[in-house]
Structure formats: C-alpha cells, structure tokens
Amino acid sequence: MASNITPHDVIIRPLITEKALAGIQNSTYTFEVDIRMNKFQVRDAIEKLYNVEIEDIRIMNCKGKPKKYGISEGYTRSYKKAIVKLKEGFKIQEFEGLI
Numbered sequence: 376m377a378s379n380i381t382p383h384d385v386i387i388r389p390l391i392t393e394k395a396l397a398g399i400q401n402s403t404y405t406f407e408v409d410i411r412m413n414k415f416q417v418r419d420a421i422e423k424l425y426n427v428e429i430e431d432i433r434i435m436n437c438k439g440k441p442k443k444y445g446i447s448e449g450y451t452r453s454y455k456k457a458i459v460k461l462k463e464g465f466k467i468q469e470f471e472g473l474i
Contacts, residue, residue, distance in 0.1 A: 385420035402461040431460040
C-alpha cells in the first residue's frame with residue numbers, strides 16, 4: 376500500500392444488510408471500499424485495521440441505479456463492495472453485537 380494511503384482511506388464503511396449479517400456467522404464480512412482500490416490494497420487495509428488474517432476476498436463494482444426526481448432523472452451513486460472471509464478463529468469484535 377502506498378505510504379500516503381491509510382486503512383481508513385481504503386475502507387469507507389461496513390455494509391449492514393440482512394444478507395451481510397447472515398454471513399457474519401460464517402466469518403464473512405462486507406465492506407464498502409474506495410472505488411480506486413484493488414483487492415490487495417483492501418486485504419492489507421482490513422488486516423491492519425482489524426488485526427485479522429484473511430482467507431478469501433471478493434471485490435465487486437456496484438453500479439448506480441436510475442432514479443427519477445419529479446421531471447428530472449438521475450442515478451444513485453456507484454460504489455465498490457468487498458466481501459471478506461476470515462481465517463478460522465478470527466473475528467471482528469465490532470460486528471459481534473449485531474447478530
């Protein structure tokens with residue numbers, strides 16, 4: 376990771392949805408990440424920020440959906456999502472009270 380990029384710059388926020396919360400029982404966590412980051416930068420950031428080891432990571436681009444606001448049209452914002460599977464025995468404590 377570049378020296379001027381911190382883990383807080385890479386990880387925007389955790390995604391808390393029903394599907395994401397169901398994955399926590401299997402040590403799978405979902406995060407919204409910076410759209411310019413790649414899989415290796417996200418892996419390093421999560422390992423440093425939460426002090427865990429990652430077994431598998433999947434990255435996907437989520438495109439904005441078309442929306443209408445009265446007579447004008449627009450799109451919701453696009454974002455990048457990371458689904459992270461942790462190695463056996465590792466958990467992120469911040470998520471434990473959610474399930």
